[in-house]
Amino acid sequence: MVDYIETAPPETRASPHQVRMIRIVFIAALLLLACVAVLAYLSARKNDDDDRWVNHTYQVIIVTGQIFSDERGAAATARGYLLTGDPSSLALYRSFSQAIPANLELLQGLTIDNPDEVQRVTELRRGNEVVLKSLAQAIALRQQRAPKLDGALVAQVLQGHQSLDHTQSLTTDIVRKENGLLAERRAEAIRGRRITVWVIVAGTVVSLLMLLACLGLLIAEITGRRRVEARVTTLNQELAARNTELEASNRELEGFTYSISHDLRAPLRAIDGFSQLLQNRYGDKLDAEALRLLGVVRDNSRNMAILIDDLLAFSRMGRKTLETETLDMAALVGECIAEVLRGQPERPHIVVGPLPNCRGDRTLLRQVWTNLIGNAVKYSGQNPRAQVEIIGREEARECVYSVKDNGVGFDMQYYHKLFGVFQRLHRVEEFPGTGVGLAIAMRAVTKHGGRVWADAAPERGATFLFSLPRTESTR
Amino acid sequence: MSEYLQIDILYAEDNPADAELTLYTLKTRNIANNIIWVRDGVEALDFVKRRGRYSSRTGGLPKMVLLDLKMPKLDGVDVLRALKADESTRGVPVVIMTSSHEEADLVKSYKLGVNSYVVKPVDFDKFAEVVTEVGLYWMVCNKTPGL
Numbered sequence: 001m002v003d004y005i006e007t008a009p010p011e012t013r014a015s016p017h018q019v020r021m022i023r024i025v026f027i028a029a030l031l032l033l034a035c036v037a038v039l040a041y042l043s044a045r046k047n048d049d050d051d052r053w054v055n056h057t058y059q060v061i062i063v064t065g066q067i068f069s070d071e072r073g074a075a076a077t078a079r080g081y082l083l084t085g086d087p088s089s090l091a092l093y094r095s096f097s098q099a100i101p102a103n104l105e106l107l108q109g110l111t112i113d114n115p116d117e118v119q120r121v122t123e124l125r126r127g128n129e130v131v132l133k134s135l136a137q138a139i140a141l142r143q144q145r146a147p148k149l150d151g152a153l154v155a156q157v158l159q160g161h162q163s164l165d166h167t168q169s170l171t172t173d174i175v176r177k178e179n180g181l182l183a184e185r186r187a188e189a190i191r192g193r194r195i196t197v198w199v200i201v202a203g204t205v206v207s208l209l210m211l212l213a214c215l216g217l218l219i220a221e222i223t224g225r226r227r228v229e230a231r232v233t234t235l236n237q238e239l240a241a242r243n244t245e246l247e248a249s250n251r252e253l254e255g256f257t258y259s260i261s262h263d264l265r266a267p268l269r270a271i272d273g274f275s276q277l278l279q280n281r282y283g284d285k286l287d288a289e290a291l292r293l294l295g296v297v298r299d300n301s302r303n304m305a306i307l308i309d310d311l312l313a314f315s316r317m318g319r320k321t322l323e324t325e326t327l328d329m330a331a332l333v334g335e336c337i338a339e340v341l342r343g344q345p346e347r348p349h350i351v352v353g354p355l356p357n358c359r360g361d362r363t364l365l366r367q368v369w370t371n372l373i374g375n376a377v378k379y380s381g382q383n384p385r386a387q388v389e390i391i392g393r394e395e396a397r398e399c400v401y402s403v404k405d406n407g408v409g410f411d412m413q414y415y416h417k418l419f420g421v422f423q424r425l426h427r428v429e430e431f432p433g434t435g436v437g438l439a440i441a442m443r444a445v446t447k448h449g450g451r452v453w454a455d456a457a458p459e460r461g462a463t464f465l466f467s468l469p470r471t472e473s474t475r
Numbered sequence: 476m477s478e479y480l481q482i483d484i485l486y487a488e489d490n491p492a493d494a495e496l497t498l499y500t501l502k503t504r505n506i507a508n509n510i511i512w513v514r515d516g517v518e519a520l521d522f523v524k525r526r527g528r529y530s531s532r533t534g535g536l537p538k539m540v541l542l543d544l545k546m547p548k549l550d551g552v553d554v555l556r557a558l559k560a561d562e563s564t565r566g567v568p569v570v571i572m573t574s575s576h577e578e579a580d581l582v583k584s585y586k587l588g589v590n591s592y593v594v595k596p597v598d599f600d601k602f603a604e605v606v607t608e609v610g611l612y613w614m615v616c617n618k619t620p621g622l
Binding site for chain 2: 270
């Protein structure tokens with residue numbers, strides 16, 4: 001039977017590992033995808049920032065250009081007024097020069113973050129003030145001494161012109177710097193975008209590969225499980241077939257037992273019965289030796305009957321199904337002692353200690369107790385102060401019971417033969433018996449999932465112990 | 476024991492040795508004088524129901540039927556079933572004697588209404604004791620309605 005129970009195929013053992021692996025790879029792929037998404041979002045934000053920076057730079061360039069253009073416009077219209085005294089030129093000059101401060105304010109606001117720019121804008125403002133101031137003075141002179149062009153006025157105009165050159169160079173400087181910044185920011189934005197694109201593409205490809213790996217692992221897992229299922233089905237079929245076979249052989253064995261029980265006993269009965277008839281009817285014609293021989297025939301037929309009965313009891317023990325219940329051990333032992341002592345002329349002193357209750361099959365355990373107590377009584381029979389001690393104790397997982405006697409004991413070197421069927425350590429003349437009792441006890445206890453063992457020394461008594469599991473799961 | 480031709484015991488047993496020992500015991504211990512010994516279940520039923528070679532027999536039902544369990548053709552349980560199924564023979568005490576300790580037979584026999592079920596001991600003295608006890612109980616002590 002044991003040969004047919006195989007351990008689980010390796011596929012089923014590897015399975016949890018594989019499932020864990022799939023889970024890890026799948027989660028990693030999801031995390032990677034999430035990272036890619038976050039990166040894409042951040043990159044989009046960065047692009048917006050870059051765009052804002054570029055726009056800002058453009059704005060600075062435009063406003064600076066506007067200021068310079070207004071300045072030039074103011075200078076040109078001022079010159080026109082100085083030459084012609086045309087009031088429309090004066091009005092134009094005023095509108096140009098009045099537009100400048102607002103733009104300067106705007107420029108200052110735009111560049112407030114950059115100290116370099118702030119400095120340049122301050123210089124520009126200062127240059128502007130100089131230009132506008134000299135223009136304003138020239139116009140004031142023209143209005144006082146109109147319309148003559150004198151040296152002071154010319155000097156004033158020239159001075160304004162020189163200042164204008166200065167602001168032009170300042171403006172050019174600002175625009176050049178801003179252009180430089182623009183190029184730098186653009187290059188940076190492009191580099192950032194390139195890296196982002198690479199990371200997104202690589203992350204997506206890697207996570208896709210991981211998901212593919214997951215799929216592959218899953219397919220392998222499913223295939224593996226199918227294979228295991230098929231194997232289990234096959235094993236189950238084999239087991240069922242084997243079971244049928246065993247049932248058949250069990251039935252055969254039962255039939256055989258029945259035959260032994262019936263067919264072997266009948267001829268034995270005839271041998272014994274007819275020997276008795278012979279003795280009854282012809283006893284007076286037979287001499288003593290003939291009668292002795294008849295007695296030998298009868299003794300042996302009786303022995304054989306006992307052997308057959310014991311053998312049948314042993315085989316019945318194997319076939320019996322366990323019917324467990326919680327047993328009152330003290331009461332059961334009391335019954336067994338009474339049974340053993342019935343018809344026993346020499347009774348030993350029997351001491352019964354505490355006996356914990358345990359679950360077990362009443363019929364089987366009665367047999368165990370009867371056999372062990374019977375042995376103790378039998379083998380201590382020759383001791384004039386025979387004593388049998390029966391005691392039990394509860395342990396963590398089992399109840400252990402023992403039967404101790406102060407009889408003839410046995411040599412532990414023959415221990416291995418103790419529980420075998422028809423194994424005896426004493427001669428029949430010394431102690432009657434067939435040698436099945438301990439084998440039956442062993443079989444009954446083993447059927448409960450317990451153990452039987454013994455300790456003894458020649459002429460110093462023997463102790464037999466057996467244990468019963470305390471859990472309800474008896475086989 | 477009786478002024479009519481009363482059949483005391485109908486005894487079905489295929490083993491002649493067992494039969495001889497049983498008959499010897501029953502007769503020497505004066506339990507029954509008029510014993511009919513048949514060799515199988517069919518013959519036992521033929522006797523009770525006056526069929527076949529017993530179609531012309533006179534006399535009533537036996538006071539008791541002693542059946543061996545394992546017999547050719549119809550076995551003891553079959554005969555028991557047939558006797559207990561028939562209204563006219565149901566009252567006859569039936570004792571099954573067998574070598575078998577098998578519990579299934581015991582349960583089956585009691586379900587069918589056997590009056591006694593005894594296992595034949597191998598030891599002749601014990602065997603004689605069992606046969607005597609069964610015979611005494613069912614022939615002498617027991618009162619059966621309608622008989």
